[in-house]
Amino acid sequence: MTRRTPLNDAHRALGARMVDFAGWDMPVQYSSVIAEHEAVRNAVGLFDVSHMGEIEFTGPGALETANRLITNDLSKCADGQALYAGLLDEQGGFVDDVVAYRFSPERILIVVNASNKDKDFAWMLARAEGVKPVDRSDDYAQIAVQGPKAAALVQRLTPVDLTKIGTYRFAEGKVAGIACIVSRTGYTGEDGFELYCAPGDAEALWKALLQEGQADGVKPCGLGARDSLRTEMKFALYGNDIDDAHTALEAGLGWICKLDKAGGFIGRDALAKQKAEGLQRKLVGFEVTGSGIPRHGYPLLKDGQRVGEVTSGTQGPSVKKPIGMGYVPVELSTEGSTFDVEIRGRAVPAVVVKTPFWKK
Template sequence: MEMEGRKTPLYDRHTAAGGKIVPFAGWLLPVQYSGVIAEHRAVRSACGLFDVSHMGELVLRGADALVNVNNLMTNDFSGMADGQARYSPMCYEDGGVVDDLIVYRCSDTAYLIVVNAANRDKDAGWIRAHLTGDCAMEDISDQVAQLALQGPEAESILRTLTGDIPEKNYTAVLRGTVDGRPCLVSRTGYTGEDGFELYCAPGDAPALWDALIAAGAVPCGLGARDTLRLEAAMPLYGHELSPEINPYEAGLGIFVKLDKDGFIGKAALEQARPVRRRRVGLKMTGRGIAREECPVYDGERQIGVVTSGTHCPWLGCAVAMALVDADYKEPGTALQVDVRGRRVEAEVVKTPFYKRNG
């Protein structure tokens, strides 16, 4: 029986290279090629290449584009230069999270918003329903493919194909070329490593993929993308963020700017502190791997729940992120996680679990 889902422009490359295809957020994507552990280690030690063409891209245009971005997002996007990018949650009126996303300033009247694949239609509807003044939104997702080149050798590999290298994290060359093909080249990623995200026309994606593989990048799937982001303690929507989890609870207060003019969710977030629960990192000190929805205990009292967990291929230990009562957030706190009916010892630790040098 054939799997149902949309295919990215790189689908044929994935199947030809032996990628194991799985359905994800309505798309058919490779979960792995050579194996999650090998791909994870390739990104930490050299360079991996991911197909992230399933992500959504929305553009706000008009004289009031900045006003609308600042009203929709909790972060402040004033004072940005063209090519700068900023991360932000986007909240409901009650402070719950619609999505977390990255916003690029393309000009003083145009902003590119990159949203999670599973939230594309929801986000587009939410944004469109809350636009004011001279501003229109266009969903250009189907006109864009996206490749993520990640790892300590990402820059040296990319330099073999282009001179359009953004110098600083969260900046982009808006109108670059890679291997002779027009690209937006962004110094961003979701792995905890240095790296780049390349936005190009769908028709250019296969040749660009081939060129990057030929230059030394290792093809990687969704499995390694998830273990890498978890090792770097980066939140995933639907796990560490949701309509029921606000940015402060998720540990993202630095991206909430209460000193800017009104924005959607501001009134609720002004009343949200001190939080009663908080995202924390857990290192499993007993034998066992905590997974999503495993209950977290202090003795006989349940004080939280695991939001994501895995065995980290690079660190060589099992870790998890959990949402726990705020009284238990301090590093060094001993807790227990119920793993399939068995209590496994764990300790609250500082995040990120992994941090690259430099």
């Protein structure tokens, strides 16, 4: 049965086009993907991300238990700091990519992808040594407020001094009178906040943000704009660009894997071995230089031979070019390397470029 976020009625009232996403009834767009994308790049957009999962570790040993499960190092964080990390299998492939929040050494919250929530929780439960995780997903709704005018909008609704919250930092406080976790994080490449609140408060918070943001040109945004925004930043999407068949090093995410972390992490030894032996393939960003838009699953060809496939692709609304990502042999991964994308039976030329595609 398709699940609904606490904002489902609000989306329908705004005329959103709804689709099934990871078993959730979610808005793909309200007006147009391009208009919503441009609102986030130039003003401010609101996203319902309440479908995301939240898994909590509490009590003595919470930090140590959670830290052994993730690739990044929470012990090097301050309280009130978040970090991007992987959950990896023993081969170094992705179980999921997550954001971990350190409230204190005795309270860690890990935010996981909606499509992986049950799998991730079972995986953590089986491997947690010490503190057992608790699935808190039904206790949180989440609204992302993203764009150059996001901070000013949220600031007008909260007594919390947002200038004191740096990127990947968070605080607890009230927004529009509603108790929230206020996190300076996002998936768009723009400044902004992700606001976590109780599900029963979500609609009031959403409406307050929409009302207060009218003068800023706020737009509600769907999954379509979320995807085009993150693709322009070369932010990986689980199930497309990262999965259990590709390692964190191949995905270019070695920077979130602290191989020298005390206590290590699951998958560490496989990554250390791969690093020593050298990579055979890498995830690259490319621009299509011919006519056509690369889409997920399209073959990548070199001299007519298949060498990979598109993991994500779109016509970038901000970069105004057809762009994509895909895994290619390491010899084709350097900037300026060329190959073809097979688009509807045609071999269309493409070139590897420096990412992110979108630079302010």
